[in-house]
Amino acid sequence: MGIEGVGARVARKEDKRFITGAGRYVDDMVVPGMKHAAFVRSPYAHAQIKKIDVKAAQAMPGVIGVLTGKEIKADGIGNLICGWMIHSKDGTPMKMGAWSPLAFDKVRYVGDAVAIVVADTKGQARDAAEAVEVTYKELKSVTDASKAMNKGAPQIHPEAENNLIFDWDIGNADETEAAFKKAAHVVEMDIVNNRLVPNAMEPRAALGHYDKAEDHYTCWTTSQNPHVARLVMSAFYNVAPENKLRVIAPDVGGGFGSKIYIYPEEIVCLWASKKTGVPVKWVADRTESFLTDAHGRDHHSHCAMAFDKDYKILGFKVETKANLGAYMSLFSSATPTYLYATLLSGQYDIPAIHANVKAIYTNTAPVDAYRGAGRPEAAFNVERMLEVSARKFGISPAELRRRNFITSFPHQTPVIMNYDAGDFGASLDAAMKAADYDGFEKRRQKAKKAGKLRGIGFSCYIEACGIAPSAAVGSLGSGVGLWESAEVRVNAVGTIEVLTGSHSHGQGHETTFAQLVAQRLGVPIDQVSIVHGDTDKVQMGMGTYGSRSGAVGMSALSKALDKVEAKARKIAAHLMEADESDIVIENGACKVAGTDKNVPWFQVALAAYTAHNLPGGMEPGLKETAFYDPANFTFPAGCYICEVEVDPETGQTQVIQFVAADDFGNIINPMIVEGQVHGGVAQGIGQALLEGAHYDDSGQLLTASYMDYTMPRADDLPSFQVSTTSTPSPSNPLGLKGCGEAGAIGSPPAVINAITDAIGTEDITMPATPQKVWAALRASARN
Amino acid sequence: MSEVSLVVNGRRVGGTVEDRTLLVHFLREHVGLTGTHVGCDTSQCGACVVHVDGKAVKSCTMLAAQASGSTVVTIEGLADGAELHPVQAAFKEHHGLQCGFCTPGMIMTATDMIRRHPEGLDEATVREELEGNICRCTGYHNIVKAILAASKTMARSKGKAASKAKKAA
Numbered sequence: 001m002g003i004e005g006v007g008a009r010v011a012r013k014e015d016k017r018f019i020t021g022a023g024r025y026v027d028d029m030v031v032p033g034m035k036h037a038a039f040v041r042s043p044y045a046h047a048q049i050k051k052i053d054v055k056a057a058q059a060m061p062g063v064i065g066v067l068t069g070k071e072i073k074a075d076g077i078g079n080l081i082c083g084w085m086i087h088s089k090d091g092t093p094m095k096m097g098a099w100s101p102l103a104f105d106k107v108r109y110v111g112d113a114v115a116i117v118v119a120d121t122k123g124q125a126r127d128a129a130e131a132v133e134v135t136y137k138e139l140k141s142v143t144d145a146s147k148a149m150n151k152g153a154p155q156i157h158p159e160a161e162n163n164l165i166f167d168w169d170i171g172n173a174d175e176t177e178a179a180f181k182k183a184a185h186v187v188e189m190d191i192v193n194n195r196l197v198p199n200a201m202e203p204r205a206a207l208g209h210y211d212k213a214e215d216h217y218t219c220w221t222t223s224q225n226p227h228v229a230r231l232v233m234s235a236f237y238n239v240a241p242e243n244k245l246r247v248i249a250p251d252v253g254g255g256f257g258s259k260i261y262i263y264p265e266e267i268v269c270l271w272a273s274k275k276t277g278v279p280v281k282w283v284a285d286r287t288e289s290f291l292t293d294a295h296g297r298d299h300h301s302h303c304a305m306a307f308d309k310d311y312k313i314l315g316f317k318v319e320t321k322a323n324l325g326a327y328m329s330l331f332s333s334a335t336p337t338y339l340y341a342t343l344l345s346g347q348y349d350i351p352a353i354h355a356n357v358k359a360i361y362t363n364t365a366p367v368d369a370y371r372g373a374g375r376p377e378a379a380f381n382v383e384r385m386l387e388v389s390a391r392k393f394g395i396s397p398a399e400l401r402r403r404n405f406i407t408s409f410p411h412q413t414p415v416i417m418n419y420d421a422g423d424f425g426a427s428l429d430a431a432m433k434a435a436d437y438d439g440f441e442k443r444r445q446k447a448k449k450a451g452k453l454r455g456i457g458f459s460c461y462i463e464a465c466g467i468a469p470s471a472a473v474g475s476l477g478s479g480v481g482l483w484e485s486a487e488v489r490v491n492a493v494g495t496i497e498v499l500t501g502s503h504s505h506g507q508g509h510e511t512t513f514a515q516l517v518a519q520r521l522g523v524p525i526d527q528v529s530i531v532h533g534d535t536d537k538v539q540m541g542m543g544t545y546g547s548r549s550g551a552v553g554m555s556a557l558s559k560a561l562d563k564v565e566a567k568a569r570k571i572a573a574h575l576m577e578a579d580e581s582d583i584v585i586e587n588g589a590c591k592v593a594g595t596d597k598n599v600p601w602f603q604v605a606l607a608a609y610t611a612h613n614l615p616g617g618m619e620p621g622l623k624e625t626a627f628y629d630p631a632n633f634t635f636p637a638g639c640y641i642c643e644v645e646v647d648p649e650t651g652q653t654q655v656i657q658f659v660a661a662d663d664f665g666n667i668i669n670p671m672i673v674e675g676q677v678h679g680g681v682a683q684g685i686g687q688a689l690l691e692g693a694h695y696d697d698s699g700q701l702l703t704a705s706y707m708d709y710t711m712p713r714a715d716d717l718p719s720f721q722v723s724t725t726s727t728p729s730p731s732n733p734l735g736l737k738g739c740g741e742a743g744a745i746g747s748p749p750a751v752i753n754a755i756t757d758a759i760g761t762e763d764i765t766m767p768a769t770p771q772k773v774w775a776a777l778r779a780s781a782r783n
Numbered sequence: 784m785s786e787v788s789l790v791v792n793g794r795r796v797g798g799t800v801e802d803r804t805l806l807v808h809f810l811r812e813h814v815g816l817t818g819t820h821v822g823c824d825t826s827q828c829g830a831c832v833v834h835v836d837g838k839a840v841k842s843c844t845m846l847a848a849q850a851s852g853s854t855v856v857t858i859e860g861l862a863d864g865a866e867l868h869p870v871q872a873a874f875k876e877h878h879g880l881q882c883g884f885c886t887p888g889m890i891m892t893a894t895d896m897i898r899r900h901p902e903g904l905d906e907a908t909v910r911e912e913l914e915g916n917i918c919r920c921t922g923y924h925n926i927v928k929a930i931l932a933a934s935k936t937m938a939r940s941k942g943k944a945a946s947k948a949k950k951a952a
């Protein structure tokens with residue numbers, strides 16, 4: 001590795017603008033003539049819209065227009081869709097209800113958009129939104145997925161009887177039953193995965209601009225995948241044909257999944273811009289974000305694991321109810337199915353698995369992928385089961401895991417995935433060493449003397465990332481392919497632009513992608529610019545989610561670089577009258593191997609563009625494009641160990657140490673990878689200890705601000721001990737596996753395993769607040 | 784409507800604003816300094832922290848009218864020309880930011896924190912002092928590291944300046 005190449009801890013190129021306040025987020029954009037929007041939202045969880053009176057609002061100062069669902073329907077703007085088709089076990093397609101960008105007949109959750117007000121200032125738009133009079137007839141509502149399936153529960157969409165969207169199966173039921181029949185031990189448990197709000201610090205925003213002269217739309221939006229946004233807005237929502245719609249996702253302040261989806265607001269702002277003749281900007285306030293960003297998790301599962309007499313796992317049975325909220329968000333059906341149940345084998349050799357998932361409508365915000373997306377729910381189920389079983393059997397949790405680890409690869413699980421590489425024992429060893437596991441009992445005793453309860457918990461997670469081979473996801477119901485594209489433009493004097501379909505909203509692509517170019521061509525990263533997030537500049541791409549930018553996006557870049565290098569070699573060979581096969585590219589020059597003959601990189605580039613002396617028949621220029629479709633998912637895996645101390649007087653849990661040993665395959669920039677793990681772990685600890693979205697019985701979100709929803713803060717967390725082991729992925733040319741979600745996937749079970757170890761109970765539901773821990777301690781003292 | 788006049792990053796700015804205009808909105812929309820961010824509606828996230836008369840303030844908790852007559856420094860005014868402030872440099876060096884949205888507020892809070900602790904900082908104090916700033920990306924690990932490092936660098940350069948002054952005297 002060079003000092004800026006692959007594997008180097010390079011400080012980020014993009015930081016300069018962020019630390020000086022020069023970042024450009026959607027809310028920072030100003031377009032001449034721009035006006036401001038506010039949405040009128042439903043205060044009811046479930047109601048019929050009887051009448052909307054906009055007269056008073058229209059007469060308010062500064063108001064330019066008030067538009068409603070009737071008008072958007074009349075203009076032929078389409079309903080929002082879910083882009084992943086799931087079939088129920090009886091073969092019927094999922095039952096998707098209609099989601100109009102502005103509700104016109106019925107509202108189905110608190111926050112459902114009903115009208116948009118456009119005014120000179122944001123304040124005026126909000127004042128006028130208050131003055132829009134909507135007459136509702138309130139209907140009975142339901143927020144709990146189990147209750148929503150009961151006979152007589154409020155029917156949310158006519159399409160989905162008993163609110164059941166699909167009833168889906170994976171694995172082999174008969175074989176799993178047979179495994180349970182011959183089991184020596186069976187462990188069963190109900191497991192809840194709490195509902196979370198992603199809470200990227202930048203609220204969602206959209207700026208829609210219709211240019212009448214060109215009959216062309218531009219949308220600045222907080223998106224993780226602007227091309228997908230353009231495709232969907234064009235093909236399904238009829239906003240404009242793709243060639244008449246430019247989507248720009250500039251600097252985006254975090255996404256964590258919540259900015260994958262195309263929400264009503266960006267569609268409505270574009271449409272409203274044409275209707276009102278002014279550019280329209282909307283920025284969510286935090287409460288709007290809580291109410292309307294897609295939430296995450298919200299699974300209720302029953303798990304049963306069968307073991308033989310030597311504690312080898314024979315089978316695993318899981319039944320899950322997934323709350324999808326009031327409408328099916330863009331990838332909501334994939335999250336509790338193919339991103340979840342396919343990982344139920346964990347790191348273990350389990351011969352038989354069967355899972356059933358019921359997806360259910362409720363009168364709550366739509367639920368979709370949030371950092372980890374399905375995989376945290378799978379890891380939580382598997383790792384809670386392993387820990388609880390080990391305690392029941394009286395063997396060490398590490399030993400039970402080791403006894404069941406998959407040790408040879410490739411390994412075909414009973415739930416689709418084919419693990420291609422890994423060394424689970426190595427990460428377990430590394431984590432135990434880093435956590436000084438052997439010294440734990442001493443620490444526990446010492447804490448006890450001080451009146452504190454110490455506990456330690458493991459989590460050996462695996463995830464499937466990179467998503468994924470397009471043909472595979474297509475066969476599983478995905479409406480899109482999941483490849484990625486890259487274009488490498490070498491300029492005439494040798495500087496380079498990389499145009500990528502991946503999108504960076506904190507991941508540091510401007511640095512890591514440049515590092516790969518530096519590694520390959522030997523040019524400094526300062527001479528490499530990464531361009532992303534603009535559909536007018538960058539060819540079609542699929543965006544960033546599922547820890548895919550490295551494994552898929554950089555693999556596309558690698559392929560494009562192959563082509564650039566091949567052409568550069570031909571030119572250099574021609575210039576030096578050498579044999580093409582003798583040319584090597586290193587340190588910024590094309591060299592004849594084994595000699596001191598070389599042509600500097602910029603001269604090769606210049607030769608390509610002057611075209612005065614190129615090999616016969618060669619086209620001028622040095623610019624190549626590649627589309628890369630991966631051969632398989634990648635399988636990051638690792639072992640996390642959490643040590644906590646509980647104060648029995650207050651129920652307060654303190655995380656004393658958190659150790660992460662991850663196998664991400666090869667790594668481009670360890671500093672950035674560690675940062676991804678830190679952030680993911682913080683979110684996972686947040687889920688386990690602090691965070692939870694709560695609706696009351698009438699469907700009001702009780703946790704709709706930072707006063708009510710507990711975000712992890714600096715003093716809730718320790719510094720983390722992060723390290724890596726490596727088995728390179730054989731499924732992409734760079735051997736990368738991806739690191740964006742691991743922290744959030746692996747950490748919650750480690751924390752809960754540690755707390756239950758400390759307080760000696762089998763379970764505690766997340767978030768394990770002081771009140772819950774205290775109550776659990778009281779209850780077990782009584783028994 | 785209110786008349787406001789204040790000095791922002793060394794430049795006098797002013798105008799007539801709606802009475803309800805918050806300092807953060809005045810800075811972003813009237814002065815065009817968009818480095819100061821809005822991350823919440825309840826004064827909890829700290830994305831909006833600026834310095835008012837030398838002290839860290841959440842600019843979403845202050846009316847523009849209240850700030851009239853004050854001297855305000857925002858993230859855009861922290862660096863000394865092309866030279867980054869030591870806290871900015873430390874955030875870059877220690878990877879104390881990812882998406883960058885919380886970063887201006889974090890940096891403004893951190894510089895104020897370091898100023899208020901001339902005796903130096905330890906990890907627990909930094910974590911406690913960051914109570915009013917939320918970051919969703921970094922897990923705070925590298926933010927804490929960056930602030931500790933900056934506090935050391937600044938103490939060192941202060942020490943150097945002091946000993947230079949002593950020698951000169």
Ligand code: FES
Nearest residue numbers: 826827828829843
């Ligand atoms: S915007 Fe000021 S504290 Fe959140």
Ligand code: FES
Nearest residue numbers: 881885918919920
């Ligand atoms: S860097 Fe993204 S919120 Fe802090």
